[in-house]
Every structure is written in C-alpha cells, then in structure tokens.
Amino acid sequence: MSSAQQRLSQVSSHFTSGGKKGVAAITEKHPDDIVVTCALRTALTKGGKGGFKDTAAADLLAGVFKGVIDRSGIDPKVVEDVAVGSVLAPGGGATEFRAAALVAGFPESTAVKSLNRQCSSGLQAIVDIANAIKSGMIEVGIGAGVESMSSQYGPGAVTEFSELLESHPESANCKVPMGVLSEQMAKDRNVSRAVQDAFAASSYQKAVKAQKAGLFNEEIVPLQVKWTDPKTGEEKTITVKADDGIRDGITAESLGKIRPAFAKDGSIHAGNASQISDGAAAVLLMKRSTAQRLGQKIIGKYVAASVVGVKPLLMGIGPWKAIPVALEKTGITKDEVDIYEINEAFASQCVWCVNELGLPQEKINPKGGAIAFGHPLGCTGARQISTLLTELKRTNKKVGVTSMCVGTGMGMAAVWVAE
8 A cells, every 4th residue: 555545544534433434424523623613804806906905915914813803702812823825925924924913913922824835825824724733733723815916916926947947847837827828728628718708707697696695795804994096096994895806797708709818819818717816814723622612613624635736737727636635535425515616717727627527517616706706816725715614504505625726736625514
C-alpha cells in the first residue's frame, strides 16, 4: 500500500466507525468534530469602482473580524490563532493582518499568520486552522480570506522569473496569464462560447433572484467605509451591505454581443469570467466539545479536504481532480452531496469540470457564483463556506462541497455538513 493510500485509509476509517458509512457516518456527531460556529463575509464589490474601492484589505478584514466577534458572542481571548489567505498583498499581508486583528478586538495573545495558495487561499487558511485544532495545537481559531483587487491587482503582482525557471517548460507555464490559458483550455476541451455564455447568464440570473429574495443578507456583515465619488471627488461615508456586481437582465444573447478579451476568435470575455472585486470572509472553528463548553451555536462542521496538482496550463481542471479525492476521503459519493460551490473563475473551466464530473446543474452554485458577484482572490475560499452553510440551512439540506481551481495548476476541495 502506498503512503497516499495509507493516509486515505486512516482518514476514511474515521468516517466508518460504528458500522456507519457514507452520509450516515459524516453526519454523526462526535465530541472531537471540527465545527463552525460562525461564517460571515463582507459584501463583494466591483474592483476600482465599487463600494470598497477606497478601503484597504486590512480594514475589510478588521470589519469581518468584528462581525464574527459580535455575531458569535465569542470571547476574543479564547481565539488562539488566526490564518488569513491573501494573494496580492505585499509581504503576504502578514503585518497589516496582525494589526487588523488587534483593531478588531483580539488581544495580543491571539496569533495571526498570512498565507498564499492563490485562489484557494481562503480555504487553505480554514483547513490550516482545522488541522491545528485537530492536532491539539490550538482549541479555537479563525480561518479567513481577504483581497483588495482595487488597490493591488495588476502587472506588479506577477514576479519576474529567473533564467533557471524560464528554461523549464512546465515551470515557465506557471506565469502564463489565466485568461490566456483558459482560452486555450476552452479550445482544447471543446467548450463553446454558447455553452459558456449560457452558464454565465444562469449565474447572473440565480444571483439576481437570490439577492432580491434577501438570501445573502444572513451571511453578509454590513461595513461603514469612506468612499470617494469618482465624478465629484467628494468623500462620503457609506454603508456597504450588498454585492454590487450583480446585474439584472443578463441573458446568453446579451453576453453573446461582448467582444472576446484574449483572442480575436476567442470565447472568453468580461461577461463569462469572474469579476475583479474586493471583499473579506471569516470562519470561526473549534471542536464540538469546546463549542458546547463555550455555549457556541454550531452551524456546521468541517469533514475533510483535498489539494491536488495539475498541469499549469490546465489550471482550470483543478476541481475535476480535487473533488473526487475529497469525496473518497469522506466515503461519500458525488450523488450524496446536496450543494456544490465551485468557483466560477471562468465559465469555460467551471462548466467543463461540472460536465466531466457528471454533476446536476441544479446543485451547482444555487445562488450564483463569481461570474455574477466577484472573485476577490484570497477571499473566495472562505466566502464559499458562508454561502454554502447558509443555503444548506435554508433548504434543510445537509452535505456540501466547496472547490476551486488554483493558479499555476492546482485544485482544492472540502466537504462540509450543515447542522
């Protein structure tokens, strides 16, 4: 048996104890379950012109941290560690994220770290905290994600490669712009523009419907921020409490009129790719026994996660490879999952993954996705969990999966259970 198979066997055995298997096993309650007692996000706003265009990433983070403290009622002193995923922040954001935690009300005894696994940074931060709790390193922690693409997105975020890295074909492919490689993938995998535009239009339509019905309200913490009117230059104080990238009236036909962004005969454009945006999200984690001792309301539990590598030029297929691994770890089938939150980095890659995995469209991003309301890179992996757990609770369903493709050729996925 290989080392990977041994690890899988050890993980799976946890979900088959007592003779129960599949969903019955992962929904069973144990004192050492890693549970979620609060999952919140800010609104997601349009990069460069939305409600958070003049707000620093650390300020967004401080706002969502305060929201977690207020909503959960947790004593900040018991939170031992905070992990924050972010992609574009200089220095990884380590200094300002520690400062944001202090501003939010966490004491000096609460440690903070930043990390970067590209588009899965928010999820990786949460998994890191879950693993720290599981190992006994800490009892209570927060996994979070944040990105200000308004202030930090652009050519400066890409590091120049050395001659050594440029000389290796796969290594050099790591810096190919995602739009370019996604365009190539769409051609190679025969994902037509019509299919992409139909998927993107559906994302907008689902998000519009959800927003009008107030389905995002529970997961969003309103933030009061300074905002400069680009027309008048006047600085105003505004309260941002709704995603401002969601547009009504989008159809496959209207998207079909938009000019391709990366090739004259291409299929990818601004309407069927994720929006550049700003936002933050945070998830409070601890063992079930700890939550009960602290009087914390449990809203869900973390079951298991997977991270995989794929060819850099095929970055978009990451969820297709990562999701089956996560499901196998937990002993459930793809059909036993009620909701999949799969990041819509590009319609081309998301729809390909969904079709290749054979997943029903009605289970995919039921409130829309990044095409409709944005993909603040480091935030998304944490944002998906607040969206997922809220929707599972609302629809009285149990099992969910979050997943995303990851820049430079990776995929990540995690399995969650709502309570």
